[in-house]
Amino acid sequence: MIQNKKDFRLGVGLIIFCLITLFVLIPWQVGPLSAPLAMQPVIFTLILLLLSGLLVIRSVKNAPAANPKEDEPVGTRKHLKTVCLVTIVIIGYSVVFEYLGFILTSFAGMVSLFLLFGVRSWSRILGITIPTMLILYFSFEKLLSAPLPTGLLFELLFDI
Amino acid sequence: MFDWTVMGEALSAALNVSNLFGASLGIFLGSFLGAIPGLNGAMAIALLIPVTFTWDPIFAIAMLIGCWKGSVYGGSISAVLLNAPGTPEAVATTYDGWPLAKQGKAGKALKMALYASVIGALISDSLLMVAAPPIAALALMFGPPELAMLIAFALVVVAGAGEGSHLKGLIAAALGVLLATVGLDPIQGMRRFTFDCLHLDSGIDLLAMVIGLLVTSEILYQIGQGWADSDAGAPPTPKTKADTRVSMRELIRCLPVIFRSSLLGSICGALPGVGSITAAFLGYDQAKGMDRHPENYGKGELKGVAAPEAANNAVCGAALIPLVTLGIPGALAVAVIMGGFLIHGLAPGPMLMVEHPKLIYALFMLLIITDFFMLFITRPLLILGQWVVRVPRIYLFPVIITLCVVGSFGTRMSVFDVQIMAAFSIIGYLLKKWDISPGTFLIAFILGPMAENYIRQSLLISGGNPLIFVTRPIAAGFLLALVAFTAWAAFKRRKGEKAQ
Numbered sequence: 001m002i003q004n005k006k007d008f009r010l011g012v013g014l015i016i017f018c019l020i021t022l023f024v025l026i027p028w029q030v031g032p033l034s035a036p037l038a039m040q041p042v043i044f045t046l047i048l049l050l051l052s053g054l055l056v057i058r059s060v061k062n063a064p065a066a067n068p069k070e071d072e073p074v075g076t077r078k079h080l081k082t083v084c085l086v087t088i089v090i091i092g093y094s095v096v097f098e099y100l101g102f103i104l105t106s107f108a109g110m111v112s113l114f115l116l117f118g119v120r121s122w123s124r125i126l127g128i129t130i131p132t133m134l135i136l137y138f139s140f141e142k143l144l145s146a147p148l149p150t151g152l153l154f155e156l157l158f159d160i
Numbered sequence: 161m162f163d164w165t166v167m168g169e170a171l172s173a174a175l176n177v178s179n180l181f182g183a184s185l186g187i188f189l190g191s192f193l194g195a196i197p198g199l200n201g202a203m204a205i206a207l208l209i210p211v212t213f214t215w216d217p218i219f220a221i222a223m224l225i226g227c228w229k230g231s232v233y234g235g236s237i238s239a240v241l242l243n244a245p246g247t248p249e250a251v252a253t254t255y256d257g258w259p260l261a262k263q264g265k266a267g268k269a270l271k272m273a274l275y276a277s278v279i280g281a282l283i284s285d286s287l288l289m290v291a292a293p294p295i296a297a298l299a300l301m302f303g304p305p306e307l308a309m310l311i312a313f314a315l316v317v318v319a320g321a322g323e324g325s326h327l328k329g330l331i332a333a334a335l336g337v338l339l340a341t342v343g344l345d346p347i348q349g350m351r352r353f354t355f356d357c358l359h360l361d362s363g364i365d366l367l368a369m370v371i372g373l374l375v376t377s378e379i380l381y382q383i384g385q386g387w388a389d390s391d392a393g394a395p396p397t398p399k400t401k402a403d404t405r406v407s408m409r410e411l412i413r414c415l416p417v418i419f420r421s422s423l424l425g426s427i428c429g430a431l432p433g434v435g436s437i438t439a440a441f442l443g444y445d446q447a448k449g450m451d452r453h454p455e456n457y458g459k460g461e462l463k464g465v466a467a468p469e470a471a472n473n474a475v476c477g478a479a480l481i482p483l484v485t486l487g488i489p490g491a492l493a494v495a496v497i498m499g500g501f502l503i504h505g506l507a508p509g510p511m512l513m514v515e516h517p518k519l520i521y522a523l524f525m526l527l528i529i530t531d532f533f534m535l536f537i538t539r540p541l542l543i544l545g546q547w548v549v550r551v552p553r554i555y556l557f558p559v560i561i562t563l564c565v566v567g568s569f570g571t572r573m574s575v576f577d578v579q580i581m582a583a584f585s586i587i588g589y590l591l592k593k594w595d596i597s598p599g600t601f602l603i604a605f606i607l608g609p610m611a612e613n614y615i616r617q618s619l620l621i622s623g624g625n626p627l628i629f630v631t632r633p634i635a636a637g638f639l640l641a642l643v644a645f646t647a648w649a650a651f652k653r654r655k656g657e658k659a660q
Contacts, residue, residue: 010594014331021338029353030341037350040612041341048334055327076386083384086561087586090376093565094582098575106562113558124555132559136566145214146570 004059011056018049085116101151106133163517170521174529179218179522183530184537186223190230191538195238196551200247201231202493202599203378206370207560209500210567217504218519222526224500228493229281229476229527232436233538236273236469240266249436249472252444256457256464263460267404270542272462273469275411276418278534280470283422284429284477285527291430291478292513292524295485299510304621305628308614309638311607314488316642317431319600326649332596336604337611339364346613359576366499368568368577369584369605373598374496376564376581377588379557384589406462414466417447421467425474430482431490436475443471477527483508484520487610492599495606503571 002008022033022045030038093109100108110129119125140146173179186208193204205224212220235247240257253273260269302310315337319329342353343363354360421443428439447467448457457464475491482488487509489495501508506516513520530537568581591598622628629635 006594025353029351029355031350036616037345037348037352039616040608041338041352044334044338044341048331048338051327051331051334055331058327079384079386083380083589086380086383087589090561090565090582090585093561094575094578097565097569097578102566106565109565110558110562113561114554117554117557119554128555128559132562136562139211140566140570146573148566148569149575 002060003063006064007055007059011052011059014052015049015056018045018052021045022049082116086113089113089116098149099152101154102137102148103133104151104154106136166517167521169518171525173218173518173522174525176218178216179222179526180529180533182215182219183222183226183526184533186226186228187230187530187534188537188541189223190227190232191234191237191541192230192544193227194231194234194247195541196234196556200235200378200493201228202496203375204228204231205493205496205500206367206374207563207567209367209370209496209503210570212500213503213571217501217506218522218526220504221497221500221506222523222530224497225476225480225523225527226530228497229473229531229534230538232472232476233274233277233469233534234541235472236277236465237270237541240269240273240465249440249475250468251437252440252468252472253465255444255468256459256461259458259460260462260465263403265403265460267542268402268406268410268462269465271404271406272410272414272465274535274538274542275406276414276421276466276470277473278531279415279418280422280425280472280474281476281531281534282528283419284426284474285524285531286477287426287430288477288480289521289524289528292481292485292520295481296510296513299486300514302510302634303632304614304617305632305635306638308611308618309629309635309642310486311488311611311614313638313642313645314482314486314490315604315607315611316645318490318603320645320649325595326653328594328596329600332591332598332600333604335596336601337608339601340605340608341612346609347616359574363609364605365568365572365574365577365580366502366606367571368580370496370499370602371564371568372581372584373588373591373602374492376561376585377592377598379560380585380589381592382553383557384593410462414463417451417463417467418470420446420450421470422474425471426478428471429475429478429491436472436479436491439475440468440472443467484512485510487512489603489606492602495599495603498606 022042026033026038026041026045030041032038033042089109089112093105097105107129110132111125114125114129137148140148189208190201190204193207194201204227208224208227212223215223231247232249235250236253236257239250239253240261243254243258243261257269257273260266315333316330319333320326340363342360344350344361345352351361424442424446425436425439428436428442444457444464444467447463448454451457451461451463453461479491479494480497482490483494483498483501487507489498489508498508501512506512506519564581565578568577569575571577588598591601618628619626629639
């Protein structure tokens with residue numbers, strides 16, 4: 001029986017990753033496995049493969065060690081759902097940043113994050129969002145001379 | 161021998177008002193951010209780096225190092241006031257800090273933490289100033305095989321000394337080195353793992369990666385653990401005025417403990433991978449072990465606050481020794497500071513002291529001067545502390561995420577870097593869930609290209625013969641140390657398993 005399922009799954013996943021890297025990614029993206037260019041990727045993929053194998057063996061033999069983080073609170077399904085939603089907001093933010101620009105994306109991003117975290121007071125949401133955006137805008141645009149994206153949509157609409 | 165002209169120029173740069181302001185600002189911001197539970201020094205530095213990239217290197221790097229020092233002290237504020245360490249290195253401070261606060265002596269504990277931190281930092285920075293030049297001079301004698309083996313040794317030590325299992329530490333290191341091969345090959349300039357994406361030619365941007373891996377992923381992790389819901393209660397209030405002060409007698413009583421802990425902390429800092437968390441616990445343990453009344457510890461003993469605070473602050477200066485002399489970041493926060501050096505076109509390593517002696521000595525001097533400033537800069541935080549530590553995370557996280565997006569865009573004006581940051585938020589979160597240290601992963605990512613360069617240069621020198629790593633005495637010594645450390649770690653694990 002497998003004693004530590006979490007580590008077992010991680011070990012198997014890493015072994016699959018190593019095999020794909022070794023036989024698909026390196027020949028496709030670097031060159032033949034014997035080329036000097038491929039030396040470092042090949043060596044470290046092999047090391048990773050060996051370590052993953054050891055992890056799998058250990059997970060079959062040994063039960064998980066006493067959790068050093070046992071005093072930490074344990075998240076629920078609701079928290080996991082929030083993690084997924086926040087991740088989606090971050091990905092969405094990074095994808096539309098260029099097209100919608102700093103102002104629109106940051107406003108939408110911050111407001112949706114506040115709502116996701118359960119803040120319902122609009123005075124607080126706007127009271128934090130607007131000053132944050134203004135401070136960031138002036139810090140980057142004026143103090144650091146680092147222009148933030150205005151957004152393709154904005155440029156199209158206002159013909160900048 | 162000291163070059164007195166360089167030293168004079170360095171002193172004048174260190175005494176420059178704007179540089180002093182930069183370091184002081186770093187300490188203040190670090191203390192402020194470090195006081196907020198959930199924000200650690202590395203996160204604070206990662207958030208600051210994008211702002212500093214257009215600034216003068218001395219000003220910017222002094223600010224980043226100051227921020228780290230400040231955050232280490234700042235962690236003690238919430239440790240004492242809320243029994244919730246603001247940073248992991250302040251955990252040992254809660255043992256006696258919180259009981260003191262419960263007795264209404266929070267002000268006394270915080271002031272003792274401040275004095276101990278300043279003395280610890282002073283001892284450590286003086287050691288840095290004295291030890292760095294000879295070590296750098298020695299490192300100049302190393303060739304590619306020695307440096308390759310030194311990096312391999314450092315990687316194994318960092319992997320083994322971090323939190324969690326040694327095996328997972330090694331997995332983190334291997335993953336980090338593997339990821340560092342993305343981009344143009346350092347010797348032949350050929351593309352590797354770029355998937356025809358031009359943005360990846362220069363590799364994965366370190367800063368975007370650091371922000372994603374350390375800041376946003378930490379936020380995701382804290383949300384996943386339900387920490388965003390659990391914010392602190394009201395801190396207790398002092399009873400008398402004497403409870404808010406540290407008398408001269410109390411300070412003198414704690415001085416031997418502070419000195420011993422500072423030395424321990426400096427040694428821990430200079431060793432790659434040991435870090436300030438271990439230093440703080442060692443400092444606390446030695447204070448308790450050598451005290452005539454160990455039974456007082458854990459009940460509000462002032463020395464129990466002084467010892468861990470002196471030790472964890474003494475790590476900061478000494479931890480820069482391997483960075484500036486060998487180019488090896490031995491701790492997570494130092495790896496992030498190394499990013500600060502790199503974005504200013506400064507490659508840490510033995511040549512740094514040869515090529516930029518004025519900058520390096522100015523930084524050392526600034527660190528020592530601002531240690532004294534720390535006494536005054538952090539004063540407002542002792543008053544603001546009660547407010548700072550209670551900022552709910554649900555208000556903080558959206559602001560930090562926006563800062564991360566803008567910060568990762570800001571350094572290269574590239575939306576691709578924002579996407580890299582988003583990708584590493586997920587990778588960092590998964591690494592934490594699997595108990596794989598993101599710190600080791602990051603350090604390996606930084607050291608990977610250096611290791612490859614030195615290994616391939618060594619093989620070019622030897623005509624492809626790998627025995628060059630065994631036949632050169634210093635390289636063989638590092639290899640032997642690497643094997644010995646691995647064997648020791650395996651022995652320690654087995655012993656632990658048997659004990660269970």
